[in-house]
Amino acid sequence: LxxxxxxxxxxxxxxxxxxxxxxxxxxxxxxxxxxxxxxxxxxxxxxxxxxxxxxxxxxxxxxxxxxxxxxxxxxxxxxxxxxxxxxxxxxxxxxxxxxxxxxxxxxxxxxIEPDSSFRIDADTFTVWHDGKSCPLGNTVGFRALRRLARRPGVYVSTEQLLDNAWGGATRSKSAVQKTISGLRKQLEEHGLHEVTIDGSQQGHYALKISANGKR
The missing domain is CATH 3.30.750 (Transcription Regulator spoIIAA)
Structure with missing residues (x-):
């Protein structure tokens, strides 16, 4: 007091x-x-x-x-x-x-960092962007997103994601696809519309973070 x-x-x-x-x-x-x-x-x-x-x-x-x-x-x-x-x-x-x-x-x-509006909180397993949060929990989805966030915009192969997020426990590419699909849904549901996961390159994914609401 x-x-x-x-x-x-x-x-x-x-x-x-x-x-x-x-x-x-x-x-x-x-x-x-x-x-x-x-x-x-x-x-x-x-x-x-x-x-x-x-x-x-x-x-x-x-x-x-x-x-x-x-x-x-x-x-x-x-x-x-x-x-x-x-x-x-x-x-x-x-x-x-x-x-x-x-x-x-x-x-x-x-x-103040140039891109400080986007953060990943490893203590609470939460993604933040533009004041909005998306709690993911201690899940393989969180680990996959964290791996992609190391270098936003850079494509990461399915094999690399399996090694980094799954730790080699599975080699199923369908597991990666299902997890990425779930992440996209969670980010949208929590209002992080500018945070997307691009899978346009076959067998690869990249985290894209748009500024000022522009995709």
């Missing part, structure tokens, strides 16, 4: 890359005036850029806008960024780096 009279918590530091750290604070009050007061309190504690979390947008208004105006404080709303997975846990709708992208562009431009 940070500061007497403030329902304010220091959660730790967000480190997008080695050597770059931003303190993260959470204000748990739903009272707008108290939230703004908490934000002003932590902003006065340090001159360093920081990330300020609130449960909802209840604090939105001129007072909070004034606090954020300098660009030193990044505001993130948990109800916008987290969703209940129905199994006693929350999951992020997008990577934290995407949620505070303008903040990072200002204070840590080295963390």
């Amino acid at each position: 940070v500061g007497a009279g403030h329902r304010l918590w220091w959660l730790g530091e967000f480190a997008p890359i080695e050597g770059v750290r931003f303190p993260v604070y959470l204000a748990t009050s739903r009272d707008a005036r108290e939230v703004v007061s908490s934000g002003g309190y932590v902003a006065a504690l340090t001159t360093a850029p920081l990330i300020f979390l609130t449960p909802s947008r209840a604090a939105a208004g001129p007072a909070l806008e004034a606090l954020l105006a300098g660009g030193r404080v990044a505001w993130m709303v948990l109800e916008d960024e987290l969703e209940w997975d129905g199994e006693a846990a929350f999951r992020a709708r997008r990577p934290l780096a995407d949620a505070v992208r303008p903040f990072l562009e200002r204070h840590a431009p080295a963390t």
